[in-house]
Amino acid sequence: MSQRIAVFVQALDSISELGVIAALRIRPEVHIVDRRDADPEAIAVLVVDEIDDNAIALIKSTRGQGTQRIVLVASSLEDDGVFAAAEAGISGLARRKDVTADGLVQVISSVDRGAGVLPPDLVGTLLKQVSRLQHQAAVPRGQRYSGITDREADVLRLVSQGLDTNEIAQELCYSERTVKNTLHAINNRFNLRNRPHAVAYAIREGLI
CATH class of the missing domain: 3.40.50.2300 (Response regulator)
Known part of the structure; x- marks a missing residue:
């Protein structure tokens, strides 16, 4: 055990x-x-x-x-x-x-295990609210105007669904190291504490 x-x-x-x-x-x-x-x-x-x-x-x-x-x-x-x-x-x-x-x-x-957990129905509600922000601008090479990449958005979206590092890696066909490095980069760039904080920030700013 x-x-x-x-x-x-x-x-x-x-x-x-x-x-x-x-x-x-x-x-x-x-x-x-x-x-x-x-x-x-x-x-x-x-x-x-x-x-x-x-x-x-x-x-x-x-x-x-x-x-x-x-x-x-x-x-x-x-x-x-x-x-x-x-x-x-x-x-x-x-x-x-x-x-x-x-x-x-x-x-x-x-x-x-390192996963952040939010009730799934609540995530959906927050995402609907965020859609009103109309954050649709983008720049070339997958870099969004906010400074978040498509890869980072994909990882954050799966974190918001309660997936852990291994599950995210399998879903996106990345290594676990890549997922961890991606989250580390997001937290450092935006001065975030942990996964739920990163997800809350991303939802509030309309990044996912």
């Missing part, structure tokens, strides 16, 4: 926190740890009602304490809040009413 994923849970109310801990504690894929003793490689599962100022503060505080991989479980997912959460540094996002224990473990496992 592969090594269990270290996870700690934090919520803005104790009932939610205890409920998620109870659901995850029996799962063989994860190992629940105390957030005060958590290694920086642990994944934080943060549970909130809505993505408001308190939720964003919780995300930033968690990152400030050294945890870089955060799964946010929220009851309400409004577009502005999703962007704010991505920019604050989340690695995965799940809608509370839709996610089961199995689904939450899948999100955690995807984040552990």
Whole structure:
């Protein structure tokens, strides 16, 4: 059996926190740890009602304490809040009413593999909004006016669908190294923190 994923849970109310801990504690894929003793490689599962100022503060505080991989479980997912959460540094996002224990473990496992996770229906909604921006300008040799290449757009589009590095490489017939280098280049160019932040930025700017 592969090594269990270290996870700690934090919520803005104790009932939610205890409920998620109870659901995850029996799962063989994860190992629940105390957030005060958590290694920086642990994944934080943060549970909130809505993505408001308190939720964003919780995300930033968690990152400030050294945890870089955060799964946010929220009851309400409004577009502005999703962007704010991505920019604050989340690695995965799940809608509370839709996610089961199995689904939450899948999100955690995807984040552990390096994938960014957003609800597919939400991605579709954001893409429709972005279409209003009418970003249709292009320049020769596959370089878009925004500074993003067709290859980078293809990779970001697949990241937004929840695919991990290996799956993206297979879909586009690239090597995993090429996919990683492409994402690294995007993050460096636009000063982005991680995959969800890159996807949120790309959607907001109409790049994908």
